[in-house]
Structure formats: structure tokens, C-alpha cells
Amino acid sequence: MSWADAVGDGASESRRPTRVSYVPPHLRNKNLSSSDSSSIPSSIDSSPGFHLNRSGSREFGKPGRGRWRDRRRGGNEPNPSEKFAELEISEEEENHGAINFDAYEDIPVETSGSDVPRPVNTFAEIDLGAGLNENIRRCKYVKPTPVQRHAIPIVMAGRDLMACAQTGSGKTAAFCFPIINGIMRNQLPQRRGARTAYPLALILSPTRELSCQIHEEAKKFSNQTGVKVVVTYGGAPFNHQCYLIFPFVELFCYSLGDDHILSSVSISLHLSKSISFISHLRDLERGVDILVATPGRLVDMIERGRISLRMIKYLALDEADRMLDMGFEPQIRKIVEQMDMPPPGVRQTMLFSATFPNEIQRLASDFLSNYIFLAVGRVGSSTDLITQRVEFVQDGDKRSYLMDLLYAQRADGTHGKQSLTLVFVETKRGADALEHCLSMNGFPATAIHGDKMQMLIQYCFCNYAAALDGLATSVLGETVGALLDAQPGLIQTGIIQSTYLEWEREQALRAFKSGAIPIMVATDVAARGLDVPHVAHVINFDLPKDIDDYVHRIGRTGRAGNSGLATAFFNEGNQSLAKALAELMLEANQEVPPWLSRYAERSSYGGGSRGRRYGGGRFGGHDYRRDAPSRGGNYYHSNPYSGGGGGGSSASGGYATAPHGYGYGHGPVAASGWD
Numbered sequence: 001m002s003w004a005d006a007v008g009d010g011a012s013e014s015r016r017p018t019r020v021s022y023v024p025p026h027l028r029n030k031n032l033s034s035s036d037s038s039s040i041p042s043s044i045d046s047s048p049g050f051h052l053n054r055s056g057s058r059e060f061g062k063p064g065r066g067r068w069r070d071r072r073r074g075g076n077e078p079n080p081s082e083k084f085a086e087l088e089i090s091e092e093e094e095n096h097g098a099i100n101f102d103a104y105e106d107i108p109v110e111t112s113g114s115d116v117p118r119p120v121n122t123f124a125e126i127d128l129g130a131g132l133n134e135n136i137r138r139c140k141y142v143k144p145t146p147v148q149r150h151a152i153p154i155v156m157a158g159r160d161l162m163a164c165a166q167t168g169s170g171k172t173a174a175f176c177f178p179i180i181n182g183i184m185r186n187q188l189p190q191r192r193g194a195r196t197a198y199p200l201a202l203i204l205s206p207t208r209e210l211s212c213q214i215h216e217e218a219k220k221f222s223n224q225t226g227v228k229v230v231v232t233y234g235g236a237p238f239n240h241q242c243y244l245i246f247p248f249v250e251l252f253c254y255s256l257g258d259d260h261i262l263s264s265v266s267i268s269l270h271l272s273k274s275i276s277f278i279s280h281l282r283d284l285e286r287g288v289d290i291l292v293a294t295p296g297r298l299v300d301m302i303e304r305g306r307i308s309l310r311m312i313k314y315l316a317l318d319e320a321d322r323m324l325d326m327g328f329e330p331q332i333r334k335i336v337e338q339m340d341m342p343p344p345g346v347r348q349t350m351l352f353s354a355t356f357p358n359e360i361q362r363l364a365s366d367f368l369s370n371y372i373f374l375a376v377g378r379v380g381s382s383t384d385l386i387t388q389r390v391e392f393v394q395d396g397d398k399r400s401y402l403m404d405l406l407y408a409q410r411a412d413g414t415h416g417k418q419s420l421t422l423v424f425v426e427t428k429r430g431a432d433a434l435e436h437c438l439s440m441n442g443f444p445a446t447a448i449h450g451d452k453m454q455m456l457i458q459y460c461f462c463n464y465a466a467a468l469d470g471l472a473t474s475v476l477g478e479t480v481g482a483l484l485d486a487q488p489g490l491i492q493t494g495i496i497q498s499t500y501l502e503w504e505r506e507q508a509l510r511a512f513k514s515g516a517i518p519i520m521v522a523t524d525v526a527a528r529g530l531d532v533p534h535v536a537h538v539i540n541f542d543l544p545k546d547i548d549d550y551v552h553r554i555g556r557t558g559r560a561g562n563s564g565l566a567t568a569f570f571n572e573g574n575q576s577l578a579k580a581l582a583e584l585m586l587e588a589n590q591e592v593p594p595w596l597s598r599y600a601e602r603s604s605y606g607g608g609s610r611g612r613r614y615g616g617g618r619f620g621g622h623d624y625r626r627d628a629p630s631r632g633g634n635y636y637h638s639n640p641y642s643g644g645g646g647g648g649s650s651a652s653g654g655y656a657t658a659p660h661g662y663g664y665g666h667g668p669v670a671a672s673g674w675d
């Protein structure tokens, strides 16, 4: 149980404070009323890096990096394509032209495998096709990022790929571009109008939020190319239809003499979800070239006979190490090995992540054929664009410490739309408790996790399942008939539950992304893949147990060449992570506090010990096939590059060991995805 949990459990009072109790540092000892808390005296030092140490005195961090910068956009052109404009390229997305690509020159890149295709320096060097090139231009992607420079030619050459590149370094486009190009180029046959959809490409990701994000990106990239992208994830898309039918369902409930508002809301949500499920089926029937999916829902759709994987030419696993860890592996194996998907060698398979422990690489190789391993920066490392800070904070002090940080941040004048803060906690209950505490203390916060509102939903279901049944047949007739046909187990608690859950998660994320609520408390559900451009600060209120989770969490900031700040609260309870954390920080050129080094010296490898997981006690981009050449069966060469400009002169190199202290070496760390 996390500390946030324990507090949440303590007393209902603590979960539901009735008054603001936070007193900013400068007002402590002054006995002022809480209403004064909004005044921000000039004496507060709100400079970047401000924080309080355990004794309450102030310390200062490294200046200049990872702060709440004013990122004003400049010089955006009007969008020439009306259709493209409909896809709502947001202000943030348009900003990416500003990435500092010069920072790439020194990035270590290594490939291993046979006959590695040459990397490119520009998109123009690759024949991506006019439509895709136009969309890249509209996205303001001026140059490929390092992972794109290497991965796109590899996939376009028809090779399987296991790619490891740092968070926020453009992996999504690295697999989307060659897939879209391949479908356009080969004009692969597509059946439309059939009950069963036959996608040509499948992109799997672990969460519905990430699947939606990939779907949005892929839609932008394939705009007006004729390539059709559809997403399917746990639950159905919760769309505008719900708002339309709310009033009708409510009216109906009242007319039945039942005035319980919860029932009408529950039924409305249920029905809207159902309608949206039907529209999703229709969408699939109209044909799908690229299917983006979460594994659970995909299995469900395959078993219903709605999707067949027989025509799959491209398979991409985003966050591949997560997809192959204990939680997802059985489902992934089922999809990839036990359904009708073509085998490795016939289909092309791409695995992408920022972290790739050896044991997962080993598992993953089952899905690949004669693949190339690509490491951009160090496997599992974080970018040094993220300033990492670790503070020693006892559990009981975490809330006030957090509020001091947030207060200082606000005093800095940057806590607004342009600067979002993501706070990670261990458990769902902890997230709720902390969200509530922050909100009550004047720090607008929302929370995202797995099972909000569950009790309420169960209550709704128990009382109103019958009403729902009646309503279904009498009011919505055909629609619901079709729905029941498609989804026989419709009236189930689980469905209603997940409807609420989706709704809440979607709302929370939307409010956070838009800046309407600038603080989001999250569990690991938000740790991977989410690309929210203005996250300036990630706070690990509860540290994760595994260092890879830490890497993904802090990777929500410092994306696409921007800087970011990550603060972690550490205490004795996190001892097992100390060594891996200290090593990771050193690797990313961060200052490691002496007390953390002492913890690290004392602790044995644990918490995702990097040495063991990333290649036998050493760091580095590491293809596991090096340890056991016979296992992969097809490991031949290692080709080191440096990031920029290198075109491909070394592409056919085949070095046995890598320079830069990278690969086999251990030496000083120069790796960053972005500088």
C-alpha cells in the first residue's frame, strides 16, 4: 500500500477535507487564514529548481534546464487543406518544427543484424510517396529524428525490426510512415463491405489512451492517401452521441415513474456506448487498412468473427516490452501465434520501445524473422533533456512537500496552459486521495487510473438492469436489436462499469491536455506513450518498483527535443530502486545526491537492476543475441553510427564492438535521444 493510500484509508475526513489546509511556506508561523494563500509575495524564491529540503530550508537545482519555458509559437502558416484542418492539428502539434536537430550529432546509434540498410538524413531521401510527404510537411516534421532516420529505411527494405529509442523521440512516425507507404505502394488488396474486416497492418498498444493517440497520428499521416485507419480498444469509443441521447433517456425514465437520476445517466451511458459500438462495427465493415488495437478487445473482435488477421502484412508492437511482459504476453501470443496471422517472414514485424530488457528481447525474438536490432541512445536510458531531481521525503511529508513544489511553480508564474504537471502515485486509491487533497487546497487537479466510480456503477446496475432491458426493446428497437446480435452479453455490470471508466479517463485526460486542469495525478496507466506536449514537470510522488517504469514515467516530459523536469520523492521504502536510479541518473549526466549514492552502494541489484536486465552487468545499447549468438540464429554484425550527418558511410561496417563506450563498453555516457 502506498502512502497516499494509507492516508486515503485513514479517515474519511482526510479524503474529504472540508477546508483548505495548505499554508504556503512564507505564511507558516504567521497564523494567517487560508484565504490568504493566494497571495504570492515577492520574497518567495520561485526560480527554477526551487525546492525545500527536509529541514524546510531552500535549495536550488541546476538552472536553465527543464523548466517552465514560455513556448510561444511563431510563424504558423494557415492550413491549406480543409480536410486536413478537420483533423484538428493543435497548436502543440504545430510547434514541432522548432526541434533542435543539431543536438543529434553525437547520439550513439547502433544496429545489429545482417545487411543493415543505410540510414537517411532527410525525408526526401526516401520515396515515401507524394501523399505521405505532403502530410509530413503539414505536420511540420522538417527532418527525421534519429530513430526515424534508421528505422524507416530498415522497414521499407522489408526487414523485421526491434527498435529501442528514448521516450518522446518519434517512434510512432518511425513505424507509421513505412506501413502507410507500404500499403500505398503495393496497393495491397482490401475487402470492403464484408462482415469481417481484413486489416493489412496491425498496431498493438497496451492502453486505450495510447491506441487512440496512435490512431490520431496515423490518421494525420495517411490523410488523403486512401489508407484507412481504424481503432479498436477496450470498450467502445465514447463519442458525442451520448450527449444527444441523455435527455431522451432521462425523459423516458421519468415517464416510467422512476426519478432516480443515476439510473438515467447509467442507461444513457450504456446506450450511447452501445450505439457507438455499432458505429464502430460499421466502420470496420467499410474496410480497414491499418487497425490500431489493444490486445483484449482485438481478441474479442476476432472471436466474434468481426476481424481476421489473415491479410496482415505489417505487425507493429508499440511499448513492445510492456506488451510482452507477464500481463500481456498470453494475449499477444494468442493474437500473433494462434489466430490466422501470417507467420514471421511472411508478415513484417516491428517492435518499438524505450526499454528492452534482455528477457523480453528473448521472448520477442519468437515473433521476428532475421531481424535488425536498432538502439538509439542507450537501451532503457532517459534523455538528458530531462533534468532529474531526487528528494528525500518521508511518506508523511509527501503531501506538504508536493504542495510546496506546486506552490513555488505557481509563484513562478508558469503554472498555466503552457505548463502541466503530472504526478505519479502507486495505486488508484492513492490517486483519488491525492487528487482530492490537491483540489481542496487550491491546486486544480484531476486523476487518471483504472476503476473510478465502480461502486456507484454496480449500484446503478443492480437497480436498473431491468429498466435498461425494457428501455432497450421498447425505445431503441432495431438499434438495440442489432446491438444484442453483435454483443449478446450486453447487459453486464462490466460493460456499464467500463463505460463510466472510459468516460472519466477520457474527461480527465482531455481536461489535462487542454490545460483546463494543469495537474494530473496518475497511476502507471499514463506512464507509457502518452504525448502531451506541455508537460513540464513529472513528479514521482510514489516511485515505481521497476526502473523501466521510472524511465517511461519521466518520459512524459522532455519530449520531441524540449526540456523537462522530473522530481522523485525517495525514502527508505525505495531502497531497492536506489542503485538502478543512481546509475540511470549518472548515465543521463544528472547530479546524483550523495545520500542516494550511499543508498545505492548499500543496496543489491533490485528494482529492475539495469545491469542484469540490459546485458550482463553493463550498460549500453545491447542486442541480447550478442550474449548467445545461436539463440537468435541470425545475428551477424554490429554497426555503430553517430547521430547526425553520417548518411550511411558506416552502414555496412560490421564492427565487432562499438565506440563511445557504447555496446560492450561501459565508459562515460554520452547518450541522449535528443542531444
Ligand SMILES: Nc1ncnc2c1ncn2[C@@H]1O[C@H](COP(=O)(O)OP(=O)(O)OP(=O)(O)O)[C@@H](O)[C@H]1O
Pocket (backbone or CB within 6 Å): 096, 097, 099, 140, 141, 142, 143, 144, 145, 148, 165, 166, 167, 168, 169, 170, 171, 172, 173, 353, 354, 528, 529, 530, 531, 555, 556, 559, 560
Ligand atoms: N520528425 C519529427 N519532427 C518533428 N516532430 C516530431 C518528429 N517525429 C515525431 N515528432 C513529434 O515528437 C513527439 C514525440 O513523438 P512520439 O510520441 O512518437 O514519441 P515516442 O518515441 O513514441 O515516445 P514514447 O516512448 O514516450 O512513446 C510527438 O509530438 C511527435 O509529433
